[in-house]
Amino acid sequence: MEQVGDEGALRAAPLPPGWDEAVDLEAPPATIPDPADVDVPDALRREIERLMSLYPDRHSATLPALSAAQRLHGWCSPEALDQVAVVMQVTPAYLSSVTTFYDMLRTEPSGSRYVYVCTSVACHVRNAKRIYEAIAEQAEAQGLEGVEVREFECLGACDMAPMASVDGRYVGPLSADDASELVSQVKAGETVLPGRGLPDPGYRLPDTAAEVEGPVPHPSVHAAGGEWPDDELDVPPSEGPPPRPKPVVEPLSPGTSVTGEPEGDEE
Numbered sequence: 001m002e003q004v005g006d007e008g009a010l011r012a013a014p015l016p017p018g019w020d021e022a023v024d025l026e027a028p029p030a031t032i033p034d035p036a037d038v039d040v041p042d043a044l045r046r047e048i049e050r051l052m053s054l055y056p057d058r059h060s061a062t063l064p065a066l067s068a069a070q071r072l073h074g075w076c077s078p079e080a081l082d083q084v085a086v087v088m089q090v091t092p093a094y095l096s097s098v099t100t101f102y103d104m105l106r107t108e109p110s111g112s113r114y115v116y117v118c119t120s121v122a123c124h125v126r127n128a129k130r131i132y133e134a135i136a137e138q139a140e141a142q143g144l145e146g147v148e149v150r151e152f153e154c155l156g157a158c159d160m161a162p163m164a165s166v167d168g169r170y171v172g173p174l175s176a177d178d179a180s181e182l183v184s185q186v187k188a189g190e191t192v193l194p195g196r197g198l199p200d201p202g203y204r205l206p207d208t209a210a211e212v213e214g215p216v217p218h219p220s221v222h223a224a225g226g227e228w229p230d231d232e233l234d235v236p237p238s239e240g241p242p243p244r245p246k247p248v249v250e251p252l253s254p255g256t257s258v259t260g261e262p263e264g265d266e267e
Contacts, residue, residue: 030093038086044072048087058088062098066105075106103153114148115139115186116165117174122158126173131162134179142180144187159205160198170198173206 047068051061065088069080076099081092088095099105104116117123117132132151139149155170157163163172166186171193174182178193185192197203 030091032089032091033082033086035086038082040083040087041072044068044083045087048084052088059090061088062090062095063102063105066095066099070105074112075109077109106148110148113146113167113186114150114165115167115182116150116152116155118153118155118157118161118163118165119151120154123162126162127176128162130176131164131174131179134176135164135182138179138183142183142187144183147186157198166192171196 048061048065051064051068052058055061065084066076066080069084070076073080076095078092081095081099084090085092085095099107115135117128117135119128119132129151136149138144139147152165155163155165157170157172160170160172162174163170164174164182165171166182169192171182182192191197194200195203
């Protein structure tokens with residue numbers, strides 16, 4: 001594995017804005033926005049309220065609520081945070097702490113569409129880094145605009161690795177040769193790699209792609225140490241003389257590690 005010698009390369013990923021600013025200890029405490037001051041779109045309000053109804057604690061709906069706001073605004077803007085905060089009755093500061101922690105939530109405008117190429121463990125060992133580089137090169141060569149193209153830590157679809165999420169549609173397995181077609185279809189607003197997406201009709205995961213005729217065979221299961229033949233159920237007698245009893249040794253005396261010799265030696 002390639003070692004990174006430049007310490008600055010370890011921080012190549014963009015950090016959330018304000019991460020290096022000192023905390024203002026004199027600032028007033030965070031408050032929940034006044035509903036009279038925040039205009040929340042009806043569709044977004046209904047969706048957030050629906051999400052909160054799914055959990056015993058409304059805070060559990062934070063991630064899907066922020067995702068809903070991001071789909072509407074394209075990113076988690078201050079306006080979007082205020083809208084989610086007023087419906088959930090939490091502070092925008094709380095939502096900001098969640099937004100800056102999770103990678104799938106955007107803190108800056110980067111286009112309403114995206115291509116996330118998974119480069120985590122299962123995809124990494126299948127050359128996912130080269131696939132991402134090929135897609136990024138094609139995006140620049142074809143002048144793809146308004147689409148965020150980046151690596152993603154994990155998309156949770158290891159069984160179809162290497163793969164990518166194109167506006168939420170999982171496609172894979174991919175190769176570097178797919179990059180040109182993938183980018184051109186994204187640019188044209190077409191379905192990317194039809195038939196190779198997880199929700200596509202007839203799609204099968206790579207390890208189940210082969211058609212199996214007849215009933216599915218089940219593996220033969222045997223005991224780890226083998227099985228005794230059915231016609232030899234009687235355990236054979238042991239061979240050799242009976243074991244000799246061990247002499248009884250007195251326990252150690254306090255302060256010593258020497259035991260006395262056993263008296264006599266039974267034959």
